[in-house]
Amino acid sequence: MLSxxxxxxxxxxxxxxxxxxxxxxxxxxxxxxxxxxxxxxxxGFVRFADxxxxxxxxxxxxxxxxxxxxxxxHALEHGISLNPILQAFQxxxxxxxxxxxxxxxxxxxxxxxxxxTRYNASLYKEYIYGSAEVVGLMCLRVFVDGDEAEYxxxxxxxxxxxxxxxxxxxxxxxRSDYHDRGRVYFPGVDYEKFDNLSKAAIEAxxxxxxxxxxxxxxxLPTSARFGVYLAYRYYTxxxxxxxxxxxxxxxxxxxxxxxSRKVYLLASSAVKHRFNLx
Numbered sequence: 006m007l008s009x010x011x012x013x014x015x016x017x018x019x020x021x022x023x024x025x026x027x028x029x030x031x032x033x034x035x036x037x038x039x040x041x042x043x044x045x046x047x048x049g050f051v052r053f054a055d056x057x058x059x060x061x062x063x064x065x066x067x068x069x070x071x072x073x074x075x076x077x078x079h080a081l082e083h084g085i086s087l088n089p090i091l092q093a094f095q096x097x098x099x100x101x102x103x104x105x106x107x108x109x110x111x112x113x114x115x116x117x118x119x120x121x122t123r124y125n126a127s128l129y130k131e132y133i134y135g136s137a138e139v140v141g142l143m144c145l146r147v148f149v150d151g152d153e154a155e156y157x158x159x160x161x162x163x164x165x166x167x168x169x170x171x172x173x174x175x176x177x178x179x180r181s182d183y184h185d186r187g188r189v190y191f192p193g194v195d196y197e198k199f200d201n202l203s204k205a206a207i208e209a210x211x212x213x214x215x216x217x218x219x220x221x222x223x224x225l226p227t228s229a230r231f232g233v234y235l236a237y238r239y240y241t242x243x244x245x246x247x248x249x250x251x252x253x254x255x256x257x258x259x260x261x262x263x264x265s266r267k268v269y270l271l272a273s274s275a276v277k278h279r280f281n282l283x
Contacts, residue, residue: 018049141167162221
């Protein structure tokens with residue numbers, strides 16, 4: 006039965022999310038149930054695209070990515086795919102009107118990583134939009150479920166939250182991006198001379214994104230608010246740890262939030278949500 010295949014594909018997207026990101030998977034699990042499968046579908050799609058450019062070094066990544074792009078378009082056009090992740094994603098895209106205006110910038114940004122190792126201010130802005138801000142907008146499409154007025158109203162803070170998450174990822178992974186992939190995303194930053202002054206400027210930019218994003222989180226539908234707030238709490242805790250570390254530590258160690266701390270953040274966030282204290 007087709008319904009069985011569709012359910013298996015949704016479960017594959019859920020598995021991908023749980024294996025790759027404990028933070029996002031915990032956040033998704035506290036969404037109201039109808040939102041979980043669609044957000045898993047989005048995460049699975051973006052995770053696999055990113056995996057091609059970041060991991061498959063022994064393969065022709067350009068060829069693999071082009072095939073992934075073509076398979077994505079085929080799935081969207083025909084409403085079916087034998088790739089279970091693309092099958093799950095195309096269901097979400099059709100159900101929530103996630104169009105090529107969001108999908109193409111995402112794929113374009115991922116493809117930029119195949120060739121670019123240094124990003125100037127213009128490329129950096131384009132990359133942040135395509136790799137992170139549009140993902141926030143895909144999720145917002147799900148959260149508002151067809152309410153175009155709410156979508157337009159909440160677009161700017163949703164983009165800011167995606168931007169903040171991505172910039173923190175860049176800081177957290179600055180060592181592996183440089184040593185394993187030869188990349189430096191931050192414009193004008195020399196990894197070999199990365200110092201506290203450079204770090205502070207990046208952190209000020211991230212804080213501005215977070216402050217603006219929070220104004221949108223508290224206005225989200227109740228079905229999504231707790232899950233997004235929880236992801237926000239995880240990332241602000243990671244941000245705090247990075248801010249408290251000297252630049253040298255950031256370039257030598259991948260800073261993370263312990264699982265025990267994540268459990269505490271889950272519990273404390275649940276209390277705030279329950280008593281409308283966000």
